[in-house]
Structures are given as C-alpha cells and as structure tokens.
Amino acid sequence: MNGILDEIKYFTTIAEKAPPLEWGSFRPFKITFKMRSPVCVTTPWINFDSLLGHLIMMDTFGQDYFVLPRKLNITPYLDQANARRLVPLKKTGDIYHCSVSIFYPNSIRVTQMYKRFEERWSENLAQKKIRIGSGHFRAYAMKTVYIPAKEVIYYANGDIDLTKRLIEEYMLGLGNDIRVGWGALKDVLFEEIEEDWSLVANGVAMRPIPIEMCAEYDDAAYLAYKGPYWDPKNTTLCVPPGARCKLKDEYGGSANTVGQNGRTQS
Structure with missing residues (x-):
C-alpha cells in the first residue's frame, strides 16, 4: 500500500510543477491522419479524447510518462494540477465532443507477429545460456489484428491550435505496437469545419x-x-x-x- 501511495505522491508532485495548458476558443474541426503503415488495433476503434489525454500526459511528465502505473488511474489524485491540464475539447457531462477513429478503408486483417531472442551483441551478457522456451526471453508467435487504412479521420469540437501542438510535438504513431512499425504517420491535416460532427x-x-x-x-x-x-x-x-x-x-x-x-x- 505504501508503494502505491509513494507512486501517487511522486507523479502528483511532477504534475503540480507543470504549467497550465492555455486554451483558446473552441470550434468544430476535422483531423485526417495520412498513414504510412497499417494501424494495429486491440479494440474496434481508437477514442480521440483518450489519445489526446495520452499526449497531455507526455507533455506533463516527460520521460516519467513511460513509468506511469498502467492499471492505476492516477488522474483523480492530481487534484488542482489535473484541473489545469484537461483535454482541450468541449464536454457535455462526462462525454467529450469527439468521434472515434474512422478508418478509410475499414478492412480488418489478422497477421502473425514473432518474438525471438536476438543474438547480436549478446556476447557481453553475464548469462551465457539463454532460455527461449520460458521466461523473459521466451520466443512466441502472436496473432495481431490490423487495419490497412490509408487515412484515419476524427471529428472534434475544441481548441484546434492546442490539439495541433500536442499532436505535432508528441505523437509518434497511431494504434498499438508503433514501436515495431505499425501506425506510422505520413502526414496530419487539420481543418476547421462549419458543423459539429463530433x-x-x-x-x-x-x-x-x-x-x-x-x-x-x-x-x-x-x-x-x-x-x-x-x-x-x-x-x-x-x-x-x-x-x-x-x-x-x-x-x-x-x-x-x-x-x-x-x-x-x-
């Protein structure tokens, strides 16, 4: 229990030192992600408010973002710091005004991803015998669901300028497993629109x-x-x-x- 409380205190202290996000005016807009590689997914869609929330966390915590507790929702503990760094989208009750991902074309595929121990540069390992049947270096094949979309579109109502800054500064890719090449971005287009389609x-x-x-x-x-x-x-x-x-x-x-x-x- 003390370990969890220490974690919460550590991240809360960092968040309190982060400057507040400066919001501008809210208006409807559309974002089009031009994809360089297919999008790996674990759910039927990607929520835009969740995506923006991750980018704000990266802006808030810097490198410490990568050691955040994955199954502990720390946002309720951030108190005033959290209130100064909210998702820059219109909100009705608990619902943010933003669509889920719209894939074009929307075609679901399945492939196999393989993990195996890489022997290069292993001569300096203290452990001379590597077990690939179990443990950390276990080799395996895993089915992966992906969508070979050329474009991914979102509609939202909020601060387009702040959203644009967060995406351009922190977004490395879209979807799951971007570290191995999925969801690579070719371009991102931002467009103000007349109607709210969020x-x-x-x-x-x-x-x-x-x-x-x-x-x-x-x-x-x-x-x-x-x-x-x-x-x-x-x-x-x-x-x-x-x-x-x-x-x-x-x-x-x-x-x-x-x-x-x-x-x-x-």
Missing part, C-alpha cells in the same frame, strides 16, 4: 453515447464511454458508433450529412 452526424452516433442522452436509437451495448477506457467502472449502456441515434434537445443534436467513412459531402 457526437452525431447524418443521424448516426460518432462515438459511444449513453442512452440517457438519446431521444431515439436503434441499437445499444455495454461500452466504455469515458476514460480511462480500460476501467470497467466507466462502462454503461451506450449507442455504439455507427448506430442510428438522435440526441435529446438539451444536448444539441445535429443532423448533418457525412459521406461514407467520414468524408464530407459537398
């Missing part, structure tokens, strides 16, 4: 939306609707992305026209 567009949900926010819907499932998305406590009955949905009047639902795979129609 929650609902063309009568369909653009992200998981709790059914309590919806006047009409034709499908529902238990989904994580806010970060951290791995925490079961953040799961509720939601309209899934792509399902027909009409928001209640108080949430400002829109009926905009969006083309196939998120491309706007003229």
Whole structure:
C-alpha cells in the first residue's frame, strides 16, 4: 500500500510543477491522419479524447510518462494540477465532443507477429545460456489484428491550435505496437469545419453515447464511454458508433450529412 501511495505522491508532485495548458476558443474541426503503415488495433476503434489525454500526459511528465502505473488511474489524485491540464475539447457531462477513429478503408486483417531472442551483441551478457522456451526471453508467435487504412479521420469540437501542438510535438504513431512499425504517420491535416460532427452526424452516433442522452436509437451495448477506457467502472449502456441515434434537445443534436467513412459531402 505504501508503494502505491509513494507512486501517487511522486507523479502528483511532477504534475503540480507543470504549467497550465492555455486554451483558446473552441470550434468544430476535422483531423485526417495520412498513414504510412497499417494501424494495429486491440479494440474496434481508437477514442480521440483518450489519445489526446495520452499526449497531455507526455507533455506533463516527460520521460516519467513511460513509468506511469498502467492499471492505476492516477488522474483523480492530481487534484488542482489535473484541473489545469484537461483535454482541450468541449464536454457535455462526462462525454467529450469527439468521434472515434474512422478508418478509410475499414478492412480488418489478422497477421502473425514473432518474438525471438536476438543474438547480436549478446556476447557481453553475464548469462551465457539463454532460455527461449520460458521466461523473459521466451520466443512466441502472436496473432495481431490490423487495419490497412490509408487515412484515419476524427471529428472534434475544441481548441484546434492546442490539439495541433500536442499532436505535432508528441505523437509518434497511431494504434498499438508503433514501436515495431505499425501506425506510422505520413502526414496530419487539420481543418476547421462549419458543423459539429463530433457526437452525431447524418443521424448516426460518432462515438459511444449513453442512452440517457438519446431521444431515439436503434441499437445499444455495454461500452466504455469515458476514460480511462480500460476501467470497467466507466462502462454503461451506450449507442455504439455507427448506430442510428438522435440526441435529446438539451444536448444539441445535429443532423448533418457525412459521406461514407467520414468524408464530407459537398
């Protein structure tokens, strides 16, 4: 228990010293990631508010970001420091105004990734016999799900300038296993748009939306609707992305026209 408390105190101290994020005006915008390599995924979509949250964590903690506890949500402990470094997106209740990833084309593939011990530069190891059947150097083959998308599109409503800075300074790739070449970026395009397509567009949900926010819907499932998305406590009955949905009047639902795979129609 003391170890966990020490970790929380260590990261809280760093966060308190980080300067606050300076927000500008909020407006609807679109981001298009031009991909150099396919996107490796562990879920059907990538949440944009979670992506921005990771970039803010990198901006806050620097190299210490890479030793953050992976299954401990420390954001509630950051208190005032957390309030000064929030995701720069419009928020309604617990829902950020941002779509999930829209892959173009959206085709799911499966491949095999292999891990094996690399013998190069191993002559200086104190351990002369390496076990590859078990332990840290165990060799294995693992099935990997990927999407060979040429573009990945997001819609959001927030501070486009701050979002652009965070992406350009800290984003190395999109999706899982970017360290081995998945999700490499070729270019990122930022575009202001007239309408807010971050929650609902063309009568369909653009992200998981709790059914309590919806006047009409034709499908529902238990989904994580806010970060951290791995925490079961953040799961509720939601309209899934792509399902027909009409928001209640108080949430400002829109009926905009969006083309196939998120491309706007003229």
